[in-house]
Amino acid sequence: MDLITVDTDKCDYCGTCLDECPFRLLEMKTKDSHPSPREIEVRSAQERCVNCGHCVAVCPNGALTIHPTLHTYPDFQPPANVPESQSPEDLLPIRPELKLSKEQVAQFLMARRTHRAYQDKPVPRETLEEIIRVARYAPSGHNNQWANWLIISDKNEIRRLGQTVIDFMNANTEVNPDLPFRWYHYWTDSDVIVDLWEKGEDSVFRGVPHLVIITGPRNMRNNFVFRETHTIRMTYFELAAIPYGLATVWMGFFMAAVQLWPPTAEAIGLTKGEEAMEAIGIGYPKNPYQGIPMRNEPTITWR
Numbered sequence: 001m002d003l004i005t006v007d008t009d010k011c012d013y014c015g016t017c018l019d020e021c022p023f024r025l026l027e028m029k030t031k032d033s034h035p036s037p038r039e040i041e042v043r044s045a046q047e048r049c050v051n052c053g054h055c056v057a058v059c060p061n062g063a064l065t066i067h068p069t070l071h072t073y074p075d076f077q078p079p080a081n082v083p084e085s086q087s088p089e090d091l092l093p094i095r096p097e098l099k100l101s102k103e104q105v106a107q108f109l110m111a112r113r114t115h116r117a118y119q120d121k122p123v124p125r126e127t128l129e130e131i132i133r134v135a136r137y138a139p140s141g142h143n144n145q146w147a148n149w150l151i152i153s154d155k156n157e158i159r160r161l162g163q164t165v166i167d168f169m170n171a172n173t174e175v176n177p178d179l180p181f182r183w184y185h186y187w188t189d190s191d192v193i194v195d196l197w198e199k200g201e202d203s204v205f206r207g208v209p210h211l212v213i214i215t216g217p218r219n220m221r222n223n224f225v226f227r228e229t230h231t232i233r234m235t236y237f238e239l240a241a242i243p244y245g246l247a248t249v250w251m252g253f254f255m256a257a258v259q260l261w262p263p264t265a266e267a268i269g270l271t272k273g274e275e276a277m278e279a280i281g282i283g284y285p286k287n288p289y290q291g292i293p294m295r296n297e298p299t300i301t302w303r
Contacts, residue, residue, distance in 0.1 A: 001067045003037040003046040004055070010063035011035070017055035017064055022143075023048055026055065035064070044069075050143040053086040062088035082145075110292050112239065115247035116206040118283040122153060123210055127244055128282070135237035140229040147233055148274065150213040158211050161267055162204035165253050166197050168261035179260050193253065206249050208281030212237065213268065218275040230277035238280060247285035254279050 004026065011034050018026050018035060025045040027038045035055075037045035049068035056064050065087040083090070100108075132149055140146075152158055169190040172183045185191060196203035205211060214230045238248045257264035258276045268276055 003044075003049055003067060004035060005065040005067065006034045006036075007061075007063045007065075008034060010061040012061055012063075014060065016058045016060065020054045020058045022050065022052065022054070025049055051082065051086070052143040053091075056086050056088060057091055059088070064088070107292075108239075108242070111289070112242065113247070113289050114249050115285040115287070116249055117286040118207045118209060118247070118281075119286050120207075121209065121284050123244075123246060123283060127246075128210065128212075131237055131240045131244065131246075134240040135233055138229070138233040138236040140233070141225040144226070144229065146216050146226075147230060147277075148215045150215055150268075150270075150276075152211040152213070153209060155209075158205055158208070159202075161211070161254070161264070162197070162202060164261065164264040164267045165204045165257040166194055168257040168264060169194050169253075171261070181260075183256065183260060188253075190253075204253055205251065205281055207283075208249060209283040211251070211279060211281055213276050213279045215270055215274045216277045218273050227277055234278045234280050241282060245284060246282055249281045251279035251281060 013028065013031065013034070015028060015035075018024065018028065025038055025040075025048055026035045028035055039045075040048065046067070047069045049066065051066070051068045053066065056066055065085055067085045128151060136145070136147070152161070169185065172179070173185045173191075175182050175184065183190075193203045212234075214234055216226065216230060234250075238250075241248060254264070255276070255278065258268070258279075259265075265276065270276070
């Protein structure tokens with residue numbers, strides 16, 4: 001089957017599908033020709049298609065269906081559950097009545113706060129799944145979508161992982177030149193974190209009822225685009241959680257230990273070849289914020 005199927009009764013030769021294809025895999029040989037896959041010498045258009053579905057979604061007439069070949073990369077397997085085709089009938093509708101005003105968007109983003117105190121109340125599993133289903137729409141390089149979500153809710157398990165972070169901090173009170181990047185015990189306030197932990201306070205995970213970890217192929221750990229896509233995906237997760245009355249806290253100390261202290265990475269218990277790429281804590285906040293704190297004025301350069 002070809003990369004695309006065109007409903008010739010609906011196509012009006014507008015060319016929007018050509019404009020939005022990331023790699024310009026479609027062409028119209030004449031102004032009166034329907035879109036067709038461009039001929040490429042190495043790896044066909046069908047093999048290069050990343051299945052983003054933008055050509056289908058942008059068509060004003062619902063004239064296009066795509067049938068991409070399962071996209072592969074060297075050295076690791078593609079994700080499971082990849083749709084074999086995308087048609088106009090598969091698209092979720094964009095509802096104009098839900099469009100946000102600029103004031104709503106501004107308050108939504110500016111009022112987002114990190115919370116470090118949580119109620120002892122679990123979040124329903126179905127709620128976390130709904131949030132993840134929204135977060136999966138985050139942009140990713142080459143539409144790779146390689147992300148596995150690990151949710152840890154067992155208090156003892158979270159405590160055990162937190163102890164490995166404390167062990168990492170205690171083992172690096174002095175600058176260790178052998179680490180991939182230098183860890184400064186006092187400049188990172190690790191001494192305070194350790195002191196609070198030893199006094200019985202969860203200074204690592206802040207008492208969150210759930211620890212959410214995104215994992216991906218270990219051999220991509222140093223691929224900055226791949227790691228950044230997980231950070232973007234987790235940002236989507238954080239923002240998508242807000243309408244549920246939930247709050248989040250990014251696990252920077254935990255992720256530092258994952259990358260710099262093998263016992264922390266091993267303690268997660270991932271399958272061979274997987275690695276934690278990003279982590280966040282989530283739960284019902286104990287204290288509502290009453291206002292939006294000040295931030296530095298932006299420095300902008302125009303050219």
